[in-house]
Amino acid sequence: MGRHLVAGAHDLDDRSREVPGVTTAPKKATPKAGTARRDYDRRKKRAPIRKSGRPFWRQPLLLGVIVLLLGCGGGGGWWAWHEGWLVEAQNRIDAASRAVVGAITPFKLADVTVEGRDYVERSAILAALNVSRGDSLLGIDLQASRRRLEAIDWVEWATVERRLPDTLYVILKERRAVAIWQNGNEYTLIDKNGRTVRASRMPPGAESLLLLGGPGAPEHVGDLLLLLTYEPAVSRQLRAAVWVGQRRWNLVLNNGVEIWLPEEDAVAALQQLAKLDGQHKLLSREFGVVDLRLPDKLYLRKRNTGEPTPGPA
Structure with a gap:
């Protein structure tokens, strides 16, 4: 065990020998004791060289230069992006790449x-x-x-x-069509948000869609649909709705009865009508117009009488 840890004398002698082909640097002469003492005293008297206590980022001049460079670079980059130059360049590169790919593919x-x-x-x-x-x-x-x-x-x-x-x-x-808007001789499909589109053909089931009339009707169809949710019985019988005077609706049922709703509190008026219809079957009788435009009043007009209707227009 000991021979593995402690080198023998012959091992030390072998390591101290010069290796053939390798030049060994000469050993420095050991200074005398007096000379070494004088050198030590001379070094001791020299002023020590101290490193600055400030890290580089606390140097005012250097920090100012860095901030200036970053500001110019960041501002220039923001300006280039804001002006759309980088976006346009990227778009051109993408288009060129697609063109190259397209040219070499079958x-x-x-x-x-x-x-x-x-x-x-x-x-x-x-x-x-x-x-x-x-x-x-x-x-x-x-x-x-x-x-x-x-x-x-x-x-x-x-x-x-x-x-x-x-x-x-x-x-x-x-988007799902909920109504057809008749504007003169033109018919346009309407979705729940009032968006319009001129369709090349009417889709299947279009004849069952609600028919709208009156200028500005598409913009208010969302309010009409919300109103009808309060009285599903009326909604199921509804055939058409006309936006009148940019302020209120006239409803037309399947049997031809017209319901003239007020400008304000249309929900309350429709609920009142539904209650009276449940008691007296107003909507299934010979009346042609049910006028709800005045608060707390209801006017009825028979069919085909041609008589003026009481109340405001």
Whole structure:
């Protein structure tokens, strides 16, 4: 065990020998005791070199330069981004990349398939996609196409996919039509938010949709739908609604009875009518007009009498 921990005398002698081919640096002469003492005293008398106690970030001049550079760089970067230069450059790079990819790939557009289209015209979809037969399928910007499709009023959301080797596949979720607005001789589909669209064809079941009339009716259809939720019995019989004087509704039931609602407190007036109808069956009798425009009063007019209706216009 001991021979592994303590080197023998012959080992020390071998290590002290010169290695052939390697020049050994000469040993420095050991200074005499007096000389060493004088050198020590001389070094002791020298003024010590001290490092500054401040870190570099507390040096005023250096800190000012750093702040100036950062401010110029940050401000310049913000200006470039604000001015749209970086965005435009990135868009150009992306377009060039797609063009290069399209030029070297064999997949060419031959067909556009659209799923879920009922109201939006085909021409509006093709204009939003901005593609032509023979375009590179891989060069089409799918996200930009999707954003343009969703900018169409009638589109709630859209997805655009590549179907290799030659098809662009579009899925649309259209807003649901709740009414048809008659404006002169023109009929326009309306959704619950009052958005309008000129459809190339009426969807199945359009004949059962509520018919709206009067200038400005689409903008107030949301309020009308909310009003009808208070009296489902009236809502089930409703055939048409006319927005009158930009301030109130006239309701037309399936049997031809007209309900003239007031400008204010239309909910209370409709609830009063429903209560009276439950007691006297007003809406199923020979009356042609039920006038609720005056508070706490109800005027009835028989059908085809031509008599002026009491109360305000």
